[in-house]
Amino acid sequence: MAIRRARGAAMRIEIRNGRVVDPASGTDRTASVFVADGEIAAVGAAPAGFRAERTIEASGLVVAPGLVDLNARLREPGLEHKATLDSELKAAVAGGVTRLACPPDTDPPLDEPGLVEMLTQRARLANRAHVHPVGALTVGLAGATLTEMGELADAGCVAYSQGDVPIADTQVLLRAMQYAATFGHRVWLRPQDAYLARGGVAHEGEIATRLGLPAVPSCAETVAIGTILALARETGVRVHLQRLSTAEGVAMVREAKRARMPVTCEVAAHHLHLCDVDIGWFDSQARLDPPLRGTRDRAALRAGLADGTIDVVSSDHAPVDDDAKQVPFGEAEAGATGLELLLSLTLKWAEEDGVPLVNALARVTSAPAAVLGVDAGSLGMGAAADLCVFDPSAWWVVERRNLASQGRNTPFLGHELPGRVRWTLVGGQVVHEA
Numbered sequence: 001m002a003i004r005r006a007r008g009a010a011m012r013i014e015i016r017n018g019r020v021v022d023p024a025s026g027t028d029r030t031a032s033v034f035v036a037d038g039e040i041a042a043v044g045a046a047p048a049g050f051r052a053e054r055t056i057e058a059s060g061l062v063v064a065p066g067l068v069d070l071n072a073r074l075r076e077p078g079l080e081h082k083a084t085l086d087s088e089l090k091a092a093v094a095g096g097v098t099r100l101a102c103p104p105d106t107d108p109p110l111d112e113p114g115l116v117e118m119l120t121q122r123a124r125l126a127n128r129a130h131v132h133p134v135g136a137l138t139v140g141l142a143g144a145t146l147t148e149m150g151e152l153a154d155a156g157c158v159a160y161s162q163g164d165v166p167i168a169d170t171q172v173l174l175r176a177m178q179y180a181a182t183f184g185h186r187v188w189l190r191p192q193d194a195y196l197a198r199g200g201v202a203h204e205g206e207i208a209t210r211l212g213l214p215a216v217p218s219c220a221e222t223v224a225i226g227t228i229l230a231l232a233r234e235t236g237v238r239v240h241l242q243r244l245s246t247a248e249g250v251a252m253v254r255e256a257k258r259a260r261m262p263v264t265c266e267v268a269a270h271h272l273h274l275c276d277v278d279i280g281w282f283d284s285q286a287r288l289d290p291p292l293r294g295t296r297d298r299a300a301l302r303a304g305l306a307d308g309t310i311d312v313v314s315s316d317h318a319p320v321d322d323d324a325k326q327v328p329f330g331e332a333e334a335g336a337t338g339l340e341l342l343l344s345l346t347l348k349w350a351e352e353d354g355v356p357l358v359n360a361l362a363r364v365t366s367a368p369a370a371v372l373g374v375d376a377g378s379l380g381m382g383a384a385a386d387l388c389v390f391d392p393s394a395w396w397v398v399e400r401r402n403l404a405s406q407g408r409n410t411p412f413l414g415h416e417l418p419g420r421v422r423w424t425l426v427g428g429q430v431v432h433e434a
Contacts, residue, residue, distance in 0.1 A: 010038040010428030011053040014046070015389060018058025022065065023362030024378035033063055035385040038428035043379060054430075056423060058389055064361050065377045066098025066129075066386035066424065068368040070188075070266055071242060071314040072339055074131070075406075076122070077115065078107025083319035083406040085119075088339065089128040091405035093432040095340035096388030096421040097315070098129050099369070099376050104136040105163030111136035111147045113155035120156045128431050130386075132158045132372060134188060137176050143167040146176055149185050158372055159186035159240070164289060166194045166224065174231050181237035186373065188240040191224035191249065192216075192290065201330050203291045207276040213330055216291050218246040225252050232263060240371055241265040243316055245290040247300030254309045264371050265309075267301050268316035269338060269345035274298070274411060282329035285411040288316075289334035305363060306355055312368045313349075315342040319407020337405040341398065343390060344417035351418065357392070385428035394420035 013035040020031045020043060027043075034041040034050055041047050072092065075083035092100055102119075104110035110119070116133045123131035135157035139145040149160055160180060166189075167173045180187045200216030202208040208215040225241065229252065232239045244250060244267050256263050270288065275298045279286045286292060304310040318335030325332050342364060350360035369377030376386060395416050400408040424432040 010385070012036045012051065013054045013056060013425070013428065014052035015056045015058050015063050015387070018061050018063035018389060020063045020379065021358050021361055022379040023358050024065070024366040025380060026358060027379070028358045033379065033387070035425065035428045039385050040379055040381055040383045042381060056389065060393070061389050061391050061422060062357070064388050064390070065365040065379055066388045066426065067096050067342060067364045068372060068377050069097045069100040069315045069317070069339065069342060070312055070368045070371060071268070072100040072102055072317040073319065074102045075319060076106065076119065082321050085122055086126055087404065087406040088317070088319065089123065089126045089131070091337070091339045091403065092129040093424040093426065094404045094421060096343050096390060096424050097339055098386035098388065098424060098426045099132065099374070100129055101132045101134050101158060101372060103134050103163040104161055105141060105165060109136045109141045110134070110157070111139050111141070113151045116152060116155035116157055129426060132156070132374070134159050134161045136160070137162050137187065138167065138172065141165045143169055143172055146179060149179060150183060153185065158374070159188045161188040162190070164190055166190070166192055168194050170227060170231070174234070177231050177235040177237040181235045186238050186240060188242055189228055190242045191221050191228055191244070193220045193223045196220035196223060201287065201291065202279060203276040203293045205276060205294055207279060211279065211282060218248055218293070218297070221246045221290065222248045222252060225249050229256050229261065229263065232261060236262070238262045243268045243271070243290060243314070244301065244310065245271055245293050245297060247297045250300045250304040250309055254304065257309065264311045266312035266314045267305060267310050269313050269342055270316065270336065270411060271298065272302055272305065272313070272349045273345060278411060279329070283411070284325045284327065284329050284332035285336065285409055285413065287329055287332040287334050288336060302349060302353055305349070306353055311363070312371060313342065313346050313363045314368070315339050319405050320409050321407065322409070325409045335407070336410040337403060337407045338410070339405060340403055341410065341412060341417065343388070343421065344419045347392060347419040348417060385425055387425040388421060389423040390419050390421045392419055394418070396420050
């Protein structure tokens with residue numbers, strides 16, 4: 001159930017006797033959390049004179065910072081037939097996500113300050129999760145003319161990206177990186193060579209060959225990573241690589257980090273669990289971009305996430321209407337709902353690979369907050385009271401009727417996953433409880 005309260009109506013709340021897991025400080029202990037004036041007032045003992053207006057009993061539950069998602073398409077403006085801001089922010093808080101970044105590939109793209117201001121204002125009025133727009137790197141995402149990044153930053157953009165539209169002209173990309181580096185802007189890029197990936201819908205390998213599907217080779221990613229890293233080395237820009245999918249890509253980033261390059265990267269949650277075999281017999285729910293890769297790639301992504309090569313797990317939330325999925329695989333639109341699955345898929349990876357909970361939650365709280373460049377993902381005193389309270393031992397079945405997102409297509413339909421969000425707080429307000 002989603003709950004909204006008027007702005008300024010934050011209550012004094014005690015979240016009692018939960019397992020407090022704060023990756024930013026390394027905390028993992030049983031304690032109470034006290035919230036006042038929209039902030040964390042204390043963890044452990046109550047502040048002097050504190051009187052709770054509401055008490056949430058969290059025994060047996062985990063109390064963590066709200067999740068921060070670096071890649072969630074909200075489909076507004078222009079694509080409301082797929083999803084609306086209201087439906088997707090409702091899905092966000094249902095999944096414990098209190099802060100998210102939305103890519104610029106809307107219709108029209110987020111390449112003008114007025115569009116960005118409209119989006120942020122509507123998000124504030126929705127009074128749910130915080131929304132951070134990522135501005136377009138080039139006008140219309142056409143890869144030719146640079147946007148006015150300074151004006152977009154003033155309007156609220158936190159970084160600049162092309163979404164899923166790569167810049168084919170490397171001179172334009174170089175100039176964009178030079179400009180961004182000069183003014184301290186962050187550049188987020190999805191590494192995929194436009195020509196090598198052209199027309200492909202599945203990973204190049206045995207499955208694509210057997211099914212007769214046009215393929216996307218792994219080198220489409222690695223060629224792009226090589227170019228991006230070379231230009232980043234030349235310009236010194238802070239670059240974030242979005243949605244890595246190949247073992248070779250992970251190895252390239254690992255070497256770049258060893259060379260102390262200012263590079264971070266992420267993996268989409270579904271790529272941690274699925275591979276090209278999961279396409280089955282042309283299941284369009286598994287039509288994703290980048291495509292599901294081989295089992296070797298999946299293993300490398302999981303290992304890279306565990307050893308810190310990969311900084312962040314994102315939802316890669318891309319709601320798609322039913323009509324776009326109920327077609328042959330090669331014609332289906334790429335995308336899946338992910339906001340409500342991000343926590344569960346991260347917990348499932350951690351359990352299967354023996355990763356401590358505090359380390360796993362870092363990948364969806366403090367680490368993405370650092371990439372985003374915002375003060376979030378922490379339970380320190382005075383931090384914003386953006387919280388996720390969840391039951392780690394409760395399992396739930398992914399069914400269309402259980403999803404708040406307007407886009408209810410996902411390859412995990414019918415799967416049972418761990419971790420049920422019980423309460424989500426944003427700015428000290430309870431915005432979701434179940």
